[in-house]
Amino acid sequence: MKKVMCIPNYSEGRDLDKIDKIVECFRAKEGVKLIDYQPDKDHNRTVVELIGDPDAIIDAVVESVKVAQEVIDMTKHEGGHPRMGAVDVIPFVPVKDVTTEDCVEYANRVGKAVGELGIPVYLYEDAATTPERKNLAKVRKGQYEGFFEKIKEAEWKPDYGPQEMNAKSGVTGVSARFHLVAFNVNLNTDKVEIADAIAKKVRHVGGGLRFVKAIGLPLEERNQVQVSMNLVNFEKTAVYQALEMIKFEAQRYGVSVYGTELIGLIPLQALIDSAQYYMQIENFEYDQVLETLLIGE
Known part of the structure; x- marks a missing residue:
């Protein structure tokens, strides 16, 4: 049975009501095991860990992006951790009967779905479409505030979604990678x-x-x-x-x-x-x- 790990990071670590609404997308979902989630007040960030069936994980993650799009306003976000979007990153990691190539496919499926929500998406690590985008630090350079101008540059056209900054939700990075x-x-x-x-x-x-x-x-x-x-x-x-x-x-x-x-x-x-x-x-x-x-x- 195929199993993949997904570790979406959300730019909210202080408002527990908002965090609970996001995490609810993963509770009691067939094929999805919510391992843990860790809000961090200093970073103002919550890291969620999931393992399960790839299709079920993808559906739940996209649902969580929709919720985050509603409850997180990046124009008001402050925190210690570098970030570029309400759903900052969505990495996929192979666990069982899943290859890195499979995770690249999952990253593209999620990237396409998130892009259709009007959020620019950049693929990085093993899912990167250019060598310049492999390193997350390079993709995220300038952070949320810098992307208003960065996204207009030809070399930083998103892999999915509009080539225009989403002021409320920012941009999202999606990847396939080794266990970090x-x-x-x-x-x-x-x-x-x-x-x-x-x-x-x-x-x-x-x-x-x-x-x-x-x-x-x-x-x-x-x-x-x-x-x-x-x-x-x-x-x-x-x-x-x-x-x-x-x-x-x-x-x-x-x-x-x-x-x-x-x-x-x-x-x-x-x-x-x-x-x-x-x-x-x-x-x-x-x-x-x-x-x-x-x-x-």
Whole structure:
């Protein structure tokens, strides 16, 4: 039975009534399993995680876009996380009996449906139609405010939808990609310039780790700052490598890691890799985890 994961991100993390209306699109739907959703007040963003039948997931996600189109007004949006639309991104990830090519097809189906709602759509990562659009950071550069002019440029004509900014809903990115690990590291300082400096050293575009994207963000409610990361291929750049590099860079500023935060799901292998590194377990194997044997029964 085919199963795909979808992780739509909505630019609302503070109004629980609005969030509930969006999430309701995924509850008690045949073929759709709502794994989790995590509103974040500082980021003003909610990440929803779904697994299920591709057709059922696609229908539910498009329904949620319609709801978000009604309840989120981007002209009034403020938050710490980069964003370009009410439904900022909709990534598809293969899980079972589904290929990356299948996920590209799903991304195009959703992109077409969202475009028909009058929302410009850009395909990125493995669904990108040009090399320039593969990197989400490049697509999202300028964010919501910058897209009013950016979208008029010939090279930034949307893949679906009108070549005109939707003031209320912004634009949406849809992708097919490898499993991404959203991993954040909190620092015991309130100086966001320190988090920014460390993020620049850690991320690939700054000369850091190859499969890491990172930004510095303030956590105003906690009076701390955060290095917020997306590890786009944990097999080639491990979670522990990113954490250790942040610890090393933080020493230069006399600060330390206060704690870490995982957003959404993480593959078991990523945790095994970290356990093997920190505990120095030799030849640690997947099937040495008791629960993996129980699942297989």
